[in-house]
Each structure stands twice: as structure tokens, then as C-alpha cells.
Amino acid sequence: MADVVPIARAAAAGGADAVSLVNTYLGTAIDWRRRRSVFPRGFAGLSGPAIKPMALLAVARTAKAAGVPVIGIGGIATAEDVLEYLVAGATAVQVGTSCFWDPAHPVRLADEVTRLLAAEGISDVRDLVGTLDREAPADRGRGDPGRGDPGRGDTERPPAESLRTAEPRTAEG
């Protein structure tokens, strides 16, 4: 898959007010008895929860580096998903596939987002946008056992380590 950051930068340089990402990822399904893809073109677009981890990374990288507002899309099915995208840096989100099984789903997601924010004591949703790797109130005073160092808090964690080091690779690479 192409690296979306330079594409988003080019869009911003060309005057885009915002970019939306991601679209579907290419995939296939095979009828092994017929030795053929079930899709006439041999592939089709994969959407829904399966693509969320990849989409979330693309959004986080772009929001951090492209200097243009990002609309986060890909696999959003719960209010938790919405809030993850906001923390990754999206200033808005789109809900696609989940509308196929329930067209009113986004309305309930918005209500649930409001409830979750209130439960966390967040009065303005904008306070959450782009806060990846910033200290969260829930972590204040706690160590970071995930790094094997109980005395070390999140404030000391190098920022967005994974975003910097895991360079995207093409399908060929």
C-alpha cells in the first residue's frame, strides 16, 4: 500500500481544507473448487472492523505529519473506535460499513461517545484530538508495566515511537 502521508501533504499544498482516509483495502476471496476468485476482477475492497488497525495507523501518521485536518475512516463500529480515531488525530470520523447493518448506528455512536466522554470527565471532545502519547489522567502517577519498568510513567515514554520507526512497505517490498 502507498504511504498516504506524502499524498495528504500534496493535497494540503494544493489547497485541501481536509483529507479523508482510508478507503477500502484490496482483498480477495477464492472459490478453491473452481480455482477462481469469487470476484470478477479478482479482488474487491475490504472494509469494516478488519481494516481498523491499518486505517488507524494511516490516520495517526497523517494527522501527525501532514499539517491538514484528517477525517478518520475505517472499521468504526463502536464509540470506543471513534475515540481511538480522535486520539490518533482525526478531527471528524466517518462510519461506513456499520451503516449497512444499521443505518441509525452513527446516531447511537454519537450518544455513546457523549456518555463515554462524560464518564472520563472530558467536557470538550476537542481536548482528546491528537493526544496520542500524551499523558492521560488515568495514567497519572502510575508506572508503565507494559515496558517492564513499574517506576516509569507514560510521561517519560518516547513519543509515537512506532509511528516513527515502522516505515510503510509496498506490497512488493
Ligand SMILES: Cc1cc2nc3c(=O)[nH]c(=O)nc-3n(C[C@H](O)[C@H](O)[C@H](O)COP(=O)(O)O)c2cc1C
Ligand atoms: C459498498 C461500498 C461502497 C463504497 N463506495 C465508495 C465511493 O463511492 N467512494 C469512496 O470514496 N469510498 C467508497 N467506499 C469506501 C468507504 O467510504 C470507506 O472509506 C470504507 O468503506 C472504510 O470505512 P468502513 O470500514 O467504515 O466502511 C465504499 C465502501 C463500500 C463498503
